[in-house]
Amino acid sequence: MERVSLLTDVRRTNDEIAAENQAFLRSVAKLTINLMSAPGAGKTTVLEKTILRLAPRYRLAVIEGDLQTSIDSERILAFGVPAHQITTGTVCHLDARMVQKAIAEFPLERVDVLFIENVGNLVCPAEFNLGEDLRVIVYSVVDGVEKPKKYPLMFHKADAVLLNKIDLIPYAGVELEELRKNVTEVNPRAAIFPISCRSGEGVGGWTQWLTQRIGA
Amino acid sequence: MERVSLLTDVRRTNDEIAAENQAFLRSVAKLTINLMSAPGAGKTTVLEKTILRLAPRYRLAVIEGDLQTSIDSERILAFGVPAHQITTGTVCHLDARMVQKAIAEFPLERVDVLFIENVGNLVCPAEFNLGEDLRVIVYSVVDGVEKPKKYPLMFHKADAVLLNKIDLIPYAGVELEELRKNVTEVNPRAAIFPISCRSGEGVGGWTQWLTQRIGA
Numbered sequence: 001m002e003r004v005s006l007l008t009d010v011r012r013t014n015d016e017i018a019a020e021n022q023a024f025l026r027s028v029a030k031l032t033i034n035l036m037s038a039p040g041a042g043k044t045t046v047l048e049k050t051i052l053r054l055a056p057r058y059r060l061a062v063i064e065g066d067l068q069t070s071i072d073s074e075r076i077l078a079f080g081v082p083a084h085q086i087t088t089g090t091v092c093h094l095d096a097r098m099v100q101k102a103i104a105e106f107p108l109e110r111v112d113v114l115f116i117e118n119v120g121n122l123v124c125p126a127e128f129n130l131g132e133d134l135r136v137i138v139y140s141v142v143d144g145v146e147k148p149k150k151y152p153l154m155f156h157k158a159d160a161v162l163l164n165k166i167d168l169i170p171y172a173g174v175e176l177e178e179l180r181k182n183v184t185e186v187n188p189r190a191a192i193f194p195i196s197c198r199s200g201e202g203v204g205g206w207t208q209w210l211t212q213r214i215g216a
Numbered sequence: 217m218e219r220v221s222l223l224t225d226v227r228r229t230n231d232e233i234a235a236e237n238q239a240f241l242r243s244v245a246k247l248t249i250n251l252m253s254a255p256g257a258g259k260t261t262v263l264e265k266t267i268l269r270l271a272p273r274y275r276l277a278v279i280e281g282d283l284q285t286s287i288d289s290e291r292i293l294a295f296g297v298p299a300h301q302i303t304t305g306t307v308c309h310l311d312a313r314m315v316q317k318a319i320a321e322f323p324l325e326r327v328d329v330l331f332i333e334n335v336g337n338l339v340c341p342a343e344f345n346l347g348e349d350l351r352v353i354v355y356s357v358v359d360g361v362e363k364p365k366k367y368p369l370m371f372h373k374a375d376a377v378l379l380n381k382i383d384l385i386p387y388a389g390v391e392l393e394e395l396r397k398n399v400t401e402v403n404p405r406a407a408i409f410p411i412s413c414r415s416g417e418g419v420g421g422w423t424q425w426l427t428q429r430i431g432a
Contacts, residue, residue: 121340165388
């Protein structure tokens with residue numbers, strides 16, 4: 001199987017490169033997930049909890065996107081899951097070209113799920129297709145109920161929304177049903193999973209949905 | 217006093233326009249604050265609590281930046297403080313040109329403090345001077361201790377960092393001192409205020425620092 005060429009043409013658009021990525025990724029991964037959130041909503045912790053549940057039965061790999069540091073990829077590698085770090089410097093999102101380069105450098109074996117963890121940003125990543133099959137948003141319920149309306153593009157394009165940190169609801173005074181309603185108003189087709197990575201509540205529902213998408 | 221002209225020259229850089237903004241703003245406001253954070257860290261709530269403490273003694277005004285909705289400016293107007301909404305559409309940050317246009321449209325009387333609440337984003341807003349005197353970051357402690365290292369530019373340029381939601385520390389398992397250390401490593405000169413807008417803890421320290429900056 002041929003690796004995606006590193007020789008890129010600067011005139012090609014992000015969507016053209018994303019289409020190439022998708023063609024290649026579908027040859028090596030049953031499912032590629034673009035995992036997005038604001039900083040600190042818990043993307044990497046969601047990945048850790050997802051790995052704990054899926055790793056016994058599925059082959060997983062992770063591409064990590066961060067402005068700086070390899071903290072996140074080190075956390076994933078600690079679980080024995082292959083991880084590749086993209087450091088974007090000052091760029092506030094991953095784009096298809098960065099992912100194409102990462103795919104070329106990452107010795108990606110056949111996997112069931114490839115997770116691409118985007119830069120923590122609830123705005124810009126939504127505008128860049130990477131070649132993923134599904135977009136999953138992690139949202140911290142502590143960040144308030146009105147954000148789906150204030151950051152509509154990110155929520156509008158999501159296949160699933162994980163409402164994380166529900167263990168803090170009693171202390172943060174969040175109306176979960178109002179938040180859920182706001183997500184649904186922006187995107188009626190998104191699957192919504194209230195979860196707590198701390199207590200484990202709801203994580204099984206999310207991983208069950210995910211395994212159905214793998215088609216196993 | 218002449219308002220800033222709406223006729224802008226597209227060739228001018230953001231920094232050139234920011235310098236014009238600053239010259240004008242210093243003629244009408246003793247202090248202009250660029251208030252930045254990730255989505256949901258609590259910028260607008262910090263503004264509300266700050267208004268409650270300062271409004272009896274100081275003249276305040278607010279420019280609100282959001283992708284969509286006027287939720288935030290309506291919250292400020294409810295306190296009787298003049299507020300002007302900039303809706304950026306899909307643009308992930310305020311820039312000097314947007315603020316210049318807002319200044320021209322906003323019947324800004326002489327004030328002690330003008331707050332400019334930026335779009336919720338811990339990356340891009342840091343790159344755009346608006347003409348402010350001070351940059352203040354609101355950071356939700358629930359978002360984890362390592363973010364100052366992962367989003368260094370935002371923290372590096374801050375004059376003050378408000379570590380918000382400290383009332384959730386016992387439930388979220390956050391090491392406040394480690395977070396403080398990480399902020400200081402990225403930016404030793406930033407004033408750091410752990411606060412809770414919920415309980416009011418620490419808010420007085422922040423507003424005291426602010427009133428010293430007004431020079432009242």
